[in-house]
Amino acid sequence: MTVLILGATSPIAQAVADVYAAAGCSVALAARDVEEARRAASDLTIRYGVEAQGFAFDACDAFEHHSALVSEVEEALGPVDVALVAFGFMGDQQASEEDFEKARRVIEVNYTGAVSVCEAVARAMESRGAGSIIGLSSVAGERGRASNYFYGSAKGALTLYLQGLRNRLASKNVHVMTVKLGFIDTPMTFELETGIPVASPQKAAKAIFNAQGRGVETFYYPRFWGGIMGVIKSIPEKMFKRLSL
Amino acid sequence: MTTTSWASRPLAGWGRYPIVEALCARPESQLQTLNAFNDRQGDAMLAHGFGRSYGDAALLSEGRVVLTRRLKKMLAFDEVSGVLQVEAGVTIGELIEVFLPRGWFVPVVPGTQFVSVGGAIGCNIHGKNHGHAGCFGDHVRAMEVLLASGEVVRCSRKQHDDLFWATIGGMGLTGIILNAEIQLQAVQSGAIDMESIRFNNLDEFFQISEESTGYFHTVSWIDCVKGGAQMGRGIFMRGRHASAQQAATLSEGPLERVVELVQRALDGRVFESNMLLNRATIRLFNEAYYHKHPAGEHHSVVGYQPFFFPLDAVENWNYVYGKRGFLQYQMVVPEREAVRDILKVISESKMASFLAVIKEFGDQDHGGLSFPCAGTTLALDFPNFGEPLLKMMDRLDALVAEVGGRIYLGKDARLSAEMFRRMYPQWEAWREVRDRWDPQGVFQSDLSRRLGLTPA
Ligand SMILES: Cc1cc2nc3c(=O)[nH]c(=O)nc-3n(C[C@H](O)[C@H](O)[C@H](O)COP(=O)(O)OP(=O)(O)OC[C@H]3O[C@@H](n4cnc5c(N)ncnc54)[C@H](O)[C@@H]3O)c2cc1C
Ligand SMILES: NC(=O)c1ccc[n+]([C@@H]2O[C@H](COP(=O)([O-])OP(=O)(O)OC[C@H]3O[C@@H](n4cnc5c(N)ncnc54)[C@H](OP(=O)(O)O)[C@@H]3O)[C@@H](O)[C@H]2O)c1
Numbered sequence: 001m002t003v004l005i006l007g008a009t010s011p012i013a014q015a016v017a018d019v020y021a022a023a024g025c026s027v028a029l030a031a032r033d034v035e036e037a038r039r040a041a042s043d044l045t046i047r048y049g050v051e052a053q054g055f056a057f058d059a060c061d062a063f064e065h066h067s068a069l070v071s072e073v074e075e076a077l078g079p080v081d082v083a084l085v086a087f088g089f090m091g092d093q094q095a096s097e098e099d100f101e102k103a104r105r106v107i108e109v110n111y112t113g114a115v116s117v118c119e120a121v122a123r124a125m126e127s128r129g130a131g132s133i134i135g136l137s138s139v140a141g142e143r144g145r146a147s148n149y150f151y152g153s154a155k156g157a158l159t160l161y162l163q164g165l166r167n168r169l170a171s172k173n174v175h176v177m178t179v180k181l182g183f184i185d186t187p188m189t190f191e192l193e194t195g196i197p198v199a200s201p202q203k204a205a206k207a208i209f210n211a212q213g214r215g216v217e218t219f220y221y222p223r224f225w226g227g228i229m230g231v232i233k234s235i236p237e238k239m240f241k242r243l244s245l
Numbered sequence: 246m247t248t249t250s251w252a253s254r255p256l257a258g259w260g261r262y263p264i265v266e267a268l269c270a271r272p273e274s275q276l277q278t279l280n281a282f283n284d285r286q287g288d289a290m291l292a293h294g295f296g297r298s299y300g301d302a303a304l305l306s307e308g309r310v311v312l313t314r315r316l317k318k319m320l321a322f323d324e325v326s327g328v329l330q331v332e333a334g335v336t337i338g339e340l341i342e343v344f345l346p347r348g349w350f351v352p353v354v355p356g357t358q359f360v361s362v363g364g365a366i367g368c369n370i371h372g373k374n375h376g377h378a379g380c381f382g383d384h385v386r387a388m389e390v391l392l393a394s395g396e397v398v399r400c401s402r403k404q405h406d407d408l409f410w411a412t413i414g415g416m417g418l419t420g421i422i423l424n425a426e427i428q429l430q431a432v433q434s435g436a437i438d439m440e441s442i443r444f445n446n447l448d449e450f451f452q453i454s455e456e457s458t459g460y461f462h463t464v465s466w467i468d469c470v471k472g473g474a475q476m477g478r479g480i481f482m483r484g485r486h487a488s489a490q491q492a493a494t495l496s497e498g499p500l501e502r503v504v505e506l507v508q509r510a511l512d513g514r515v516f517e518s519n520m521l522l523n524r525a526t527i528r529l530f531n532e533a534y535y536h537k538h539p540a541g542e543h544h545s546v547v548g549y550q551p552f553f554f555p556l557d558a559v560e561n562w563n564y565v566y567g568k569r570g571f572l573q574y575q576m577v578v579p580e581r582e583a584v585r586d587i588l589k590v591i592s593e594s595k596m597a598s599f600l601a602v603i604k605e606f607g608d609q610d611h612g613g614l615s616f617p618c619a620g621t622t623l624a625l626d627f628p629n630f631g632e633p634l635l636k637m638m639d640r641l642d643a644l645v646a647e648v649g650g651r652i653y654l655g656k657d658a659r660l661s662a663e664m665f666r667r668m669y670p671q672w673e674a675w676r677e678v679r680d681r682w683d684p685q686g687v688f689q690s691d692l693s694r695r696l697g698l699t700p701a
Contacts, residue, residue: 011273011315036274039332043318047343190250190271 001025004073004080006057006117007087008037011186012136015205016084021048023209028073028080030057031087051077059087059113060105066120079128082212083121085114085135089151090188096150103150110154115161122165125174132175132212135162139182139220142229145245166217178218179208182225197222249277249284256310259563260299262570262629262658265306265691269293273315275332275423282391282421285309289689289699292421294334294361298368299573300658301691302416308689311421313363319343320424327429328386333363333422341435341549349429350486350549352384356602358554363422368655369414369615373462373553376607380617382413383609384428391421393683411678414615416654418688418698419679434492435549437462439484442542443535447477447588451581454605457483462552468531469601469625470524472592477585479603480538487546495546508558519567522628527597566628572658574638575624577606577617578650584621586644591625594637598625613675616653624656635659642668654692662697672698 003020005013008029017027021044029044029052031037037054044052053076057069074080089109096103118133125131140148141155159178166176183189183198192198199222207221220226235243249270257264268288270281282290289308296303304310316334323329327349331340338358340351353365353372360370365381366388372378387401390412400409412419439462444450450465457463460483467479487495556562563571578584584603591598602624610618627634642664645652651668652660666672676698689699 009274014273033274033276036276039275039318039320042320046319046322187250187271187273187277191252 001081002028002073002077002079004028004030004070004083004121006030006083006085007059008040008054009033010086010088011201012181012184012204013084013086014040015201016086016208017044017052018047018202019205019209020082021050021052024048024050025082026051026077028053028055028077030055030069030073032056032058053077057117059109059117061113061116063116063120066117067123069117070120070124074124080121080124080131082132082134083118083125084208085118085133087113088136088138088155088188090148091151093148093150106150107154110151111157111161114158118161118165122169122174126169126172129173132177133162133165133169134177134179134208134212135159136179136181137162139180139225139229142180143233143240147245163218175212175215175217177212177216179211180218180220180225180229182220182222182228184221196228249281251284251309256293256304257296257570258299258301258303258658259297260571260573260629260656260658261563261566261568262572263301263304263691264570265301265304267293267305267310268308269310269312271312271315275316278311278313278316278391278421278423279395279397281309281311282395290421290687291690292333292363292367292417294364294367295336295359297355297357297360297364299656301695302368302655302657303364304691305689306691313361313421316423327431328426329429330424330426331362332424333366334361336361337365340429344429345432345435345549348431348433350432350435352428352430353378353381354553356554357557358550359557362425362427363417366413366422366425367415367417368653369611369617370655371606371617373464373604375609375617376458376463376605377461378430379607379609380414380611380615382611382615384430385413386426386428388412388425389423390419391423393420393685393687397423407678408682410611411613411675411682414611414613415675415679416614416692417690418614418693419682420688432486433489434487436487436492436495436546437484437549437552438487438491438546439482439552440542440544441538442481442483443479443538443540444481445478446475447581447585450477450479450481450603451605453481457481461485463604465603466534467601467603467623468535469588469591469598470528470531472589476592477588477603478535479601480535482552484552491546495548505558511559513559513561513564517564517567519569519628521565521567522599524595524597527599530599531597569629569631571626571628572634572638573624573626573656574641575616575622575653575656576641576645576650577620577622577653578645578648579618579620580648581621583644583648583650584623587623587641590637590640590644594633596627596630596634596637598627600626612671613678614654614669614672616651616655618651620650622653624653654696657692660696662695665696 008031029037034056041052091106138155140152256267272278291305293303313334316332321330369382646667686699693699
């Protein structure tokens with residue numbers, strides 16, 4: 001089995017790569033920092049004795065590049081059975097409000113870039129009638145909030161996109177899974193001070209691996225975020241405005 | 246543009262004394278490490294591995310700390326020679342887990358497997374096999390170090406050998422070790438063919454120690470509460486890596502498995518209390534531990550974990566000392582008689598050491614800031630009894646320095662600059678090299694400031 005990891009320098013992505021490699025899969029690691037992707041590939045090969053390779057990838061590249069990347073990976077390591085769309089970019093909300101180019105960047109990485117590379121992967125999987133696409137979305141995409149709505153809306157759009165893609169590919173035997181992540185202990189949350197438990201990337205990775213194996217379509221991780229978001233989504237807008245979340 | 250996430254975190258060594266608030270970054274990649282260095286805004290900097298040094302060696306209260314635990318990629322491995330290149334945040338435990346099944350062991354291991362390769366080099370750690378294998382640094386073939394200039398330089402015994410020398414045992418003060426090439430040790434199994442022998446006093450210890458030079462691993466537990474004729478009684482352990490056949494006899498009974506499960510569920514934090522360890526309970530523990538072992542010699546084949554890392558069985562056991570924390574005093578003295586004087590001071594002080602370990606080192610001496618040298622080493626854990634304890638340690642320092650001994654900086658939280666200079670006569674040679682590679686003193690720690698190795 002071959003797994004393609006997009007945004008391989010993310011710790012969640014690395015942890016997922018670890019779990020699949022431990023299960024004996026070949027792994028393609030695609031990242032902007034191709035040197036680091038290659039180091040990650042050596043690591044998997046040494047630890048688990050699997051085939052692994054690093055590839056250059058930028059979410060903001062044109063669709064042709066994404067499509068070429070998928071072909072290149074398949075030539076090197078065989079048909080992609082599982083693709084993980086892990087890259088993401090939180091950006092700076094305030095800076096994005098002041099400079100729209102910054103907001104555009106957040107939207108393009110989290111939404112346009114993700115859609116572009118998903119389309120490229122989907123074509124290959126659709127033609128073979130097999131495969132699984134995993135998208136890392138966020139609880140931030142469940143409700144627009146003053147503090148991070150560029151990121152949140154892009155993730156929300158990604159969630160909707162994955163839903164649509166799932167419906168399109170259902171008859172083609174291609175599985176699409178949306179992971180709505182809460183707080184995971186990565187650079188994105190390193191500065192965060194919160195009373196809410198922050199889960200390790202390793203635990204998140206195991207949950208993602210197991211869910212993909214069982215063909216789960218959408219899930220929250222950590223699970224309790226389902227409850228939290230249930231409450232947050234049910235707060236009337238009038239009140240929500242005053243909560244300054 | 247700064248790309249690094251900085252967060253203020255409470256940071257402490259294993260003794261949880263002192264605890265400081267430090268501005269930290271936790272890079273996930275080499276590039277992020279370089280970015281953190283460039284984003285430090287002129288502040289001092291220090292690498293922090295797993296904080297298993299006891300005092301303030303891995304702390305930097307005013308400055309920026311790079312947590313290296315996420316830099317854990319294995320970069321290259323030669324199946325034939327056993328040479329491995331890994332990033333500095335990989336732990337000794339991970340190395341054993343990955344390479345023991347392939348017939349390789351880590352050449353030098355400390356008393357816990359939760360230390361990073363960077364920390365093992367920074368403190369130039371020693372193990373139970375010092376007489377045969379030297380220190381961890383003796384098995385390092387090359388390193389890549391991020392220097393104060395911002396450059397990444399490869400060093401080895403042939404290339405920038407001064408930097409290589411000063412970085413081994415350099416307490417993180419020459420730069421950030423990004424990765425290292427280590428020569429692993431070929432073994433038939435992870436199991437240890439071991440003998441344990443109860444001894445009644447210090448003379449018996451030295452006698453058994455002399456008879457045991459043929460054993461690869463030696464270490465002893467010693468009762469530091471008992472004075473008088475039985476002063477220095479304890480249990481001597483010696484062993485070798487078992488053959489594959491011997492290892493096959495190693496079977497885990499149902500009882501061991503239950504014990505293991507209970508231990509895994511235990512967490513020292515549950516017992517966090519200043520009251521638990523006092524003179525009475527410590528005396529009791531030492532009595533019980535001594536008598537648990539039958540008199541004479543006992544032979545067994547055991548797994549590597551209980552042999553090398555018995556304390557790892559209970560997670561966070563350091564919390565058992567309570568909020569006040571604890572201090573370890575580890576020293577080496579070239580003369581045996583000095584050990585007796587030191588034990589006397591301790592047993593008369595009425596300040597009990599819960600765990601004490603004694604061992605004779607081999608002749609290897611790396612120099613610089615590296616600790617091990619020929620002689621007897623004694624490591625003692627004391628609950629933080631405050632001023633009286635610090636006073637006694639000052640007395641011990643004087644005894645140790647008097648005979649040309651020294652204390653281990655990786656365990657230290659309180660040595661004075663003056664004593665440090667007496668104990669480490671090569672400090673100037675070391676500083677000369679450090680000044681060549683870090684003239685501004687970018688790399689600092691609370692320890693280096695206290696010892697006068699960098700401006701306070
Ligand atoms: C239960 C227990 C048993 C122990 N037994 C032994 C023993 O038998 N023998 C022995 O020698 N020691 C022993 N130690 C001490 C321990 O092995 C050392 O302190 C070791 O350095 C800890 O590694 P660490 O990753 O936690 O490093 P830290 O404690 O985080 O750092 C230690 C030093 O290394 C430096 N450092 C860490 N990473 C890097 C890097 N990437 N680049 C440059 N510098 C770096 C730090 O700046 C600091 O000066 C023991 C400790 C414990 C808790
Ligand atoms: N951590 C959380 O709590 C949390 C919560 C909800 C959702 N998520 C989602 O989980 C995923 C993983 O994030 P993380 O937490 O591991 O954070 P992270 O460390 O910040 O990872 C983000 C990754 O995205 C990559 N990336 C950014 N822009 C890119 C681009 N233009 N092209 C290619 N790659 C790009 C980064 O690569 P570089 O190394 O090159 O910068 C990095 O690997 C993200 O999609 C994130 O939105 C995380």
